[in-house]
Amino acid sequence: MIEVEGLTKRYGDKVAVNNLSFTVRPGIVTGFLGPNGAGKSTTMRMMLGLDRPTAGDVRIDGTHYDRLKDPLTYIGALLDAKAVHGGRSAFNHLLCLAQSNGIPRGRVHEVLDTVGLTAVARKKAKGFSLGMGQRLGIAGALLGDPRILMFDEPVNGLDPEGIHWIRNLMKSLAAQGRTVFVSSHLMSEMALTAEHLVVIGQGRLLADTTMADFIARNSRSFVRIRTPQRERLLDVLHGAGVTVVESGSGVLEVDGGKPETIGELAARHQIVLHELSPQQASLEEAFMQLTAESVEYHAHSETPRDLRRSWGEDWTGRG
Amino acid sequence: MSTPQQPSPQAAPAWQAGPGPAYAAPGGAPGYTSPIPVVRTHLGNAIASEWTKIRSVRSTMWTLGVFVLLVIGIGLMVALLVDANASEGDLAGESPLSFGFFGVLLGSMPILTLGVLTTASEYGTGMIRTTMVACPSRGRVLTAKAIVFFAIAFVVTLVSTGFVAMVDAALFTDAREPSQSEWLKATVGVSFYVALLGLLALAVGSIIRHSAGAITIMIGLLLAPLVIAIFMFSESLEGLRDALFEYSIPSQLGVWYSAELTESGPSGWDPLWIALGVTAAAFAAAFALLEKRDV
Numbered sequence: 001m002i003e004v005e006g007l008t009k010r011y012g013d014k015v016a017v018n019n020l021s022f023t024v025r026p027g028i029v030t031g032f033l034g035p036n037g038a039g040k041s042t043t044m045r046m047m048l049g050l051d052r053p054t055a056g057d058v059r060i061d062g063t064h065y066d067r068l069k070d071p072l073t074y075i076g077a078l079l080d081a082k083a084v085h086g087g088r089s090a091f092n093h094l095l096c097l098a099q100s101n102g103i104p105r106g107r108v109h110e111v112l113d114t115v116g117l118t119a120v121a122r123k124k125a126k127g128f129s130l131g132m133g134q135r136l137g138i139a140g141a142l143l144g145d146p147r148i149l150m151f152d153e154p155v156n157g158l159d160p161e162g163i164h165w166i167r168n169l170m171k172s173l174a175a176q177g178r179t180v181f182v183s184s185h186l187m188s189e190m191a192l193t194a195e196h197l198v199v200i201g202q203g204r205l206l207a208d209t210t211m212a213d214f215i216a217r218n219s220r221s222f223v224r225i226r227t228p229q230r231e232r233l234l235d236v237l238h239g240a241g242v243t244v245v246e247s248g249s250g251v252l253e254v255d256g257g258k259p260e261t262i263g264e265l266a267a268r269h270q271i272v273l274h275e276l277s278p279q280q281a282s283l284e285e286a287f288m289q290l291t292a293e294s295v296e297y298h299a300h301s302e303t304p305r306d307l308r309r310s311w312g313e314d315w316t317g318r319g
Numbered sequence: 320m321s322t323p324q325q326p327s328p329q330a331a332p333a334w335q336a337g338p339g340p341a342y343a344a345p346g347g348a349p350g351y352t353s354p355i356p357v358v359r360t361h362l363g364n365a366i367a368s369e370w371t372k373i374r375s376v377r378s379t380m381w382t383l384g385v386f387v388l389l390v391i392g393i394g395l396m397v398a399l400l401v402d403a404n405a406s407e408g409d410l411a412g413e414s415p416l417s418f419g420f421f422g423v424l425l426g427s428m429p430i431l432t433l434g435v436l437t438t439a440s441e442y443g444t445g446m447i448r449t450t451m452v453a454c455p456s457r458g459r460v461l462t463a464k465a466i467v468f469f470a471i472a473f474v475v476t477l478v479s480t481g482f483v484a485m486v487d488a489a490l491f492t493d494a495r496e497p498s499q500s501e502w503l504k505a506t507v508g509v510s511f512y513v514a515l516l517g518l519l520a521l522a523v524g525s526i527i528r529h530s531a532g533a534i535t536i537m538i539g540l541l542l543a544p545l546v547i548a549i550f551m552f553s554e555s556l557e558g559l560r561d562a563l564f565e566y567s568i569p570s571q572l573g574v575w576y577s578a579e580l581t582e583s584g585p586s587g588w589d590p591l592w593i594a595l596g597v598t599a600a601a602f603a604a605a606f607a608l609l610e611k612r613d614v
Contacts, residue, residue: 001350026350026351027350045448045613045614048451048452048455049451049452049455050448050451050452050613050614051613051614052611052613065455066455066456067455068455069359069360070357070358070359070360071452071453071454071455072452072453073353073355073357075452077452079448079449079452080445080448082444082445083444083445083446083447083448083449084444084445084446084449085372085376085440085441085444085446086444087376087377087378088372088375088376089375092371092372092375095371095375096368096369096371096372096375097368097449097453099364099367099368099371100360100364100365100367100368100450100453100454101358101360101364101453101454102358102359102360102364103355104355107355140449144353144355145353145354145355146353147350147351147352147353176351177350177351178350178351179350
């Protein structure tokens with residue numbers, strides 16, 4: 001279990017992490033979500049004792065990280081795949097980590113096998129692809145067989161097979177009763193793995209809730225209908241007390257409705273349906289809405305044409 | 320039996336209130352327990368780790384290889400040149416060991432480089448974050464690095480200088496017999512001194528956190544005072560010039576071979592005590608900064 005209390009980090013005037021408090025519980029995958037620059041990595045670095053917090057506290061099973069005598073058996077962390085000396089072989093990289101924590105040498109072979117790097121164990125890390133580097137980082141995290149695991153953007157640079165592998169890995173680690181804390185800026189990725197969500201934006205806590213609750217609260221589910229007998233269906237649905245919204249191009253949407261009820265209703269009145277499908281507004285949209293005000297690096301949506309026009313107007317104004 | 324009173328039980332966070340093992344889930348279900356035996360780690364673990372690190376990168380072999388090549392190669396070359404050109408009686412009263420100086424002077428550069436790389440390269444590659452997560456006791460990491468580096472640098476220097484000294488003593492039969500203290504200084508003494516210079520470079524690497532920058536500083540420290548002193552012609556600067564000569568690292572290296580540039584200044588084992596003081600100060604700064612700064 002990880003407890004974060006009032007965690008704050010300032011770099012000069014800039015507040016990177018602002019009074020953050022949350023708890024990461026064992027047995028489930030907790031997603032740590034936020035747009036780029038939200039303070040996810042800074043928070044994780046403070047959790048691992050790499051950065052000193054300006055204020056606040058992080059406790060790992062009740063202890064400060066730098067008090068842990070055998071940290072790798074408590075926490076395994078993947079911070080970034082590049083935190084490796086490129087000239088050292090994968091085996092020696094893991095060996096020096098194992099030795100610093102008194103972990104038996106045999107364990108190095110085990111984790112290399114787990115992540116599928118046994119064949120390249122003696123190769124220099126420099127020559128590894130991003131995906132292999134990511135696997136080496138994960139091997140380092142698993143080395144101490146820790147009860148808490150932290151992954152910072154683990155799917156970055158992985159191919160679909162690798163992404164699938166890491167999703168299942170995280171789920172199985174959590175199922176063994178471990179605490180799993182995963183950061184991402186992709187809501188869709190989190191929706192597939194995480195049971196609990198901690199969302200931050202500009203260093204502030206935006207949500208700390210279960211995934212199911214987040215989905216229920218932030219995404220709209222509706223039934224999408226297309227029919228050549230639009231007027232009749234509208235009458236029938238209206239008569240049954242179902243609210244229908246007409247969206248463009250002849251598509252009808254029923255908020256929170258069940259396709260079964262609508263289908264049976266249509267069949268009873270012999271209405272032809274061309275489409276009857278349950279829909280869910282994307283979580284990505286919900287996440288973007290939640291973090292809209294807190295995105296640090298906005299891409300300007302002004303098109304070049306707009307710019308030119310305002311520039312031109314300025315000229316005509318003067319002329 | 321009294322239990323210590325919590326300052327404010329209401330405000331106590333869940334982790335204090337919860338009974339049972341600290342890592343138990345709130346629901347009472349136990350967290351994961353690893354079959355791997357948990358050991359309390361100590362400095363020995365960190366030393367083993369640093370030993371693996373230093374022996375598993377190529378830059379160690381390169382810098383030490385160049386060091387041995389310079390010390391032994393130049394040492395032997397100088398000896399052969401002197402032997403070929405010296406006429407009868409030239410070397411009378413001279414210590415044969417003093418010809419080892421030139422190799423060590425040049426060889427100190429790769430040692431400085433290795434010292435810097437031992438700490439600074441981890442910052443360049445990002446490895447330092449992995450290291451510090453594995454061993455959150457930052458002081459222990461730096462201590463282990465210092466011990467491993469010093470041991471390697473000392474042993475390699477001792478073997479190289481010892482070899483050159485033995486060759487010199489065997490070659491120059493018409494020179495005087497070196498005293499026991501001269502033997503000690505030209506082998507053990509100079510090895511301590513060179514390893515300490517490397518240790519200073521290691522501390523500077525930890526402070527600067529940038530390999531090229533730290534190496535530049537160390538090479539500058541090695542050569543600049545002497546070069547500046549050479550071009551100090553003005554009489555009014557005579558005092559400063561003499562001090563730069565006497566305390567420049569090449570001159571202090573010469574002390575180990577009784578080949579110092581001036582009659583005054585450090586002598587005997589003085590250079591070792593000076594290097595010890597400077598290195599201790601650098602380490603105090605390195606430790607303080609390591610604790611204070613973010614990794």
